[in-house]
Amino acid sequence: DAGVIQSPRHEVTEMGQEVTLRCKPISGHDYLFWYRQTMMRGLELLIYFNNNVPIDDSGMPEDRFSAKMPNASFSTLKIQPSEPRDSAVYFCASSFNSGQGQHFGDGTRLSIL
Amino acid sequence: QKEVEQDPGPLSVPEGAIVSLNCTYSNSAFQYFMWYRQYSRKGPELLMYTYSSGNKEDGRFTAQVDKSSKYISLFIRDSQPSDSATYLCAMSGGRGSYIPTFGRGTSLIVHP
Numbered sequence: 001d002a003g004v005i006q007s008p009r010h011e012v013t014e015m016g017q018e019v020t021l022r023c024k025p026i027s028g029h030d031y032l033f034w035y036r037q038t039m040m041r042g043l044e045l046l047i048y049f050n051n052n053v054p055i056d057d058s059g060m061p062e063d064r065f066s067a068k069m070p071n072a073s074f075s076t077l078k079i080q081p082s083e084p085r086d087s088a089v090y091f092c093a094s095s096f097n098s099g100q101g102q103h104f105g106d107g108t109r110l111s112i113l
Numbered sequence: 114q115k116e117v118e119q120d121p122g123p124l125s126v127p128e129g130a131i132v133s134l135n136c137t138y139s140n141s142a143f144q145y146f147m148w149y150r151q152y153s154r155k156g157p158e159l160l161m162y163t164y165s166s167g168n169k170e171d172g173r174f175t176a177q178v179d180k181s182s183k184y185i186s187l188f189i190r191d192s193q194p195s196d197s198a199t200y201l202c203a204m205s206g207g208r209g210s211y212i213p214t215f216g217r218g219t220s221l222i223v224h225p
Binding site: 004033041042043045048056091093097101102103104105106107109 | 156158159162201211213
């Protein structure tokens with residue numbers, strides 16, 4: 001099994017630019033989660049999907065953040081416009097059910113200058 | 114008060130020591146308890162999963178849940194330098210939601 005695949009692994013861009021993070025979940029998993037991890041706040045849930053439908057986006061910090069899941073094998077997290085305080089590691093995770101035993105990707109390390 | 118509290122450490126121990134990692138929580142409705150291990154520049158990986166109270170053992174790892182005290186522990190026997198990582202506790206089942214709530218993680222360093 002290939003596991004959860006995220007791209008890019010690293011992203012460095014200037015403030016104001018659009019950033020798109022990508023995720024391919026494990027085949028057959030019906031839940032997909034986007035997290036953000038920082039030293040200060042730990043791992044924060046941003047949004048999660050069930051069967052490609054967004055269920056809870058209350059963790060999305062601002063309207064600058066948006067996420068889509070057009071099909072069962074692909075999801076994107078977009079930040080537009082990006083700001084330095086968005087710098088963090090963003091993880092995608094998937095699971096068979098809502099919360100027991102999530103499988104994480106290796107994350108995208110995002111730096112906004 | 115955060116829903117899940119975890120000491121960030123770092124916790125530094127010599128190789129071969131028994132390690133105890135702990136989390137406390139405030140939501141008595143939590144039923145599922147998990148431990149994740151996260152190596153540097155990697156995503157968290159599920160290490161142990163338990164339901165309700167009691168102990169669960171897997172090799173050198175033992176997970177313990179005490180729901181009456183709202184306290185969970187992960188014990189690592191005969192610790193190895195390869196165990197050096199950040200350990201995150203997570204729990205779910207509260208308020209009818211099965212989405213896990215994570216602790217901030219404890220950094221463990223096992224030195225040879």
